[in-house]
Amino acid sequence: MIExxxxxxxxxxxxxxxxxxxxxxxxxxxxxxxxxxxxCGEGECGACTVIMDGKTVNSCLVLAAQANGSVITxxxxxxxxxxxxxxxxxxxxxxAVQCGFCTPGMVLSAKNLLDKNSKPSxxxxxxxxxxxxxxxxxxxxxxxxVKIAAEEGKE
Amino acid sequence: xxxxxxxxxxxxxxxxxxSESTFLAxxxxxxxxxxxxxxxxxxxxxxxxxxxxxxxKEVDGFIEIGSMATFAELGNSELVAQxxxxxxxxxxxxxxxxxxxxxxxxxxxxxxxxxxxGLPPLLxxxxxxxxxxxxxxxxxxxxxxxxxxxxxxxxxxxxGFRIPINSWQSGFAKLGKRRALAxxxxxxAVAVEINGxxxxxxxxxxxxxxxxxxxxxxxxxELSGLDLNGAWLEKxxxxxxxxxxxxxxxxxxxxxxxxxxxxxxxxxxASIITEGGTQA
Numbered sequence: 032m033i034e035x036x037x038x039x040x041x042x043x044x045x046x047x048x049x050x051x052x053x054x055x056x057x058x059x060x061x062x063x064x065x066x067x068x069x070x071c072g073e074g075e076c077g078a079c080t081v082i083m084d085g086k087t088v089n090s091c092l093v094l095a096a097q098a099n100g101s102v103i104t105x106x107x108x109x110x111x112x113x114x115x116x117x118x119x120x121x122x123x124x125x126x127a128v129q130c131g132f133c134t135p136g137m138v139l140s141a142k143n144l145l146d147k148n149s150k151p152s153x154x155x156x157x158x159x160x161x162x163x164x165x166x167x168x169x170x171x172x173x174x175x176x177v178k179i180a181a182e183e184g185k186e
Numbered sequence: 187x188x189x190x191x192x193x194x195x196x197x198x199x200x201x202x203x204x205s206e207s208t209f210l211a212x213x214x215x216x217x218x219x220x221x222x223x224x225x226x227x228x229x230x231x232x233x234x235x236x237x238x239x240x241x242x243k244e245v246d247g248f249i250e251i252g253s254m255a256t257f258a259e260l261g262n263s264e265l266v267a268q269x270x271x272x273x274x275x276x277x278x279x280x281x282x283x284x285x286x287x288x289x290x291x292x293x294x295x296x297x298x299x300x301x302x303x304g305l306p307p308l309l310x311x312x313x314x315x316x317x318x319x320x321x322x323x324x325x326x327x328x329x330x331x332x333x334x335x336x337x338x339x340x341x342x343x344x345x346g347f348r349i350p351i352n353s354w355q356s357g358f359a360k361l362g363k364r365r366a367l368a369x370x371x372x373x374x375a376v377a378v379e380i381n382g383x384x385x386x387x388x389x390x391x392x393x394x395x396x397x398x399x400x401x402x403x404x405x406x407x408e409l410s411g412l413d414l415n416g417a418w419l420e421k422x423x424x425x426x427x428x429x430x431x432x433x434x435x436x437x438x439x440x441x442x443x444x445x446x447x448x449x450x451x452x453x454x455x456a457s458i459i460t461e462g463g464t465q466a
Contacts, residue, residue, distance in 0.1 A: 051187055074285055086258070086287040089285065092213060097232055162282025162285065
C-alpha cells in the first residue's frame with residue numbers, strides 16, 4: 032500500500048491505496064463518491080470523467096497514485112439539488128438526461144469547458160463533449176443544454 | 187507491486203537500473219494493459235512528478251519536447267503549430283479531450299501501438315529520440331529506433347524528442363471509424379521542402395499499416411525533385427497505394443486500406459497543395 036494525499040471536492044484526504052488501484056476505485060470505494068460511473072472501463076465512453084488539476088480525465092485510466100498531490104472535482108463537488116450548477120439546471124430544463132448514466136461525466140466536461148471559455152462556439156462545445164458517449168439521447172439535447180448554460184453564465 | 191514516484195530524471199533511471207520496474211507515463215495504455223493482464227509489471231516508476239519532462243521549448247534550432255508532454259499541451263503549443271504542423275494536427279484528433287489531457291508523446295512511443303497517432307508525424311518531421319540510462323544518453327533518429335526490437339532496454343528512459351526547425355511544410359491525416367475516440371485505421375504524415383514550385387525533398391510516414399509506423403524511403407525518393415502540381419499529387423497517390431499493397435500483402439484489411447490511403451494521403455497534403463494541384 033502507498034500513501035497519497037489529494038484534495039477531492041475541496042476536502043483534503045490522505046489515503047492508503049494499492050499501486051494498481053485506479054482513481055475511480057479510490058473515489059467510489061474509499062471515499063464513497065458513487066456519482067462517478069464506470070461505463071466501459073477502457074477510456075472510450077467518458078462516464079468516469081472527473082476534473083483533475085483543471086483538466087478532464089477518465090478516472091478509469093488514471094491510477095490513484097498518479098493523482099497524488101492533485102486537486103480533483105467529481106460530480107458531488109459540482110452542485111446539489113438545492114443549488115444546481117448552471118449546467119445541471121440546463122440539463123434538467125432541456126431534458127438532456129434519459130437513463131442518466133453518462134450525465135455526471137457530461138456535466139463535468141461541460142463545466143470544465145465553461146470554466147475556461149465562457150462563450151464557446153458550437154464547434155468548441157462539440158469538441159469539449161466529444162469524449163463523452165451517450166447511448167440514449169442522440170446528443171442534440173445535451174449540446175443544447177451546454178449552449179443554454181453558457182448563455183446563462185454570460186448574463 | 188512496487189510504486190515509485192521520483193522527482194528527477196536521475197532518480198528515475200537509478201530506480202530503473204536497480205529494479206525491474208516499468209516506466210509509467212500518462213497511463214492511458216499501461217493502466218488498461220495492467221487490468222487486462224497484457225502487462226504485468228513488477229513495479230512502476232511514475233514519471234508524472236518530474237516537471238522537466240513536460241517541457242516544450244526551442245533550443246538551438248530544434249523543438250525539444252519532453253516525453254511527458256501531453257497531447258493536449260502539444261496541441262495548444264504555438265511553437266508546435268508553427269514548426270511541426272503535422273504533429274500539431276495529430277494532437278488535435280488523437281483519442282478524446284480526456285485522453286489528450288493524460289496521454290503523452292513519450293508514452294505513445296513507449297507503447298508503440300501500430301496505430302500510434304504521434305509516430306507518423308514525428309517520422310515525417312525527421313524527429314530524433316533522446317534516450318537516457320545510467321550508461322549514458324543518445325539521440326537516435328526515430329526511424330532507426332523503430333527498426334529495433336525491443337526498442338530499448340528496460341532501464342532506458344525516453345527523455346524526449348527533438349524536431350529540427352526548418353522551412354519544411356507538413357501535414358497529417360487519419361482515418362477512423364468515427365471522428366472522436368476512434369483508433370486510427372490508417373494514418374499518413376507528409377513533410378515537404380518546397381523551393382519555388384519545386385518539391386526538393388519529401389518524407390512520407392504511414393501508421394496502422396503493419397506492425398509499426400514507418401517512413402517510406404522509396405516514396406521520399408520518387409516524389410523528390412519534381413514540380414509541385416496535380417501530376418505530382420497523382421504520382422504520389424499511385425506510389426503510396428503501392429507501398430500499402432506491399433506492406434499489407436494478403437491481410438484482410440489490404441483491399442480497403444489500399445484504396446482508402448489515396449484519400450488520406452490527399453487530406454494530409456491539404457494544407458500544402460490544393461485539390462487543383464497548386465500550392466495552398
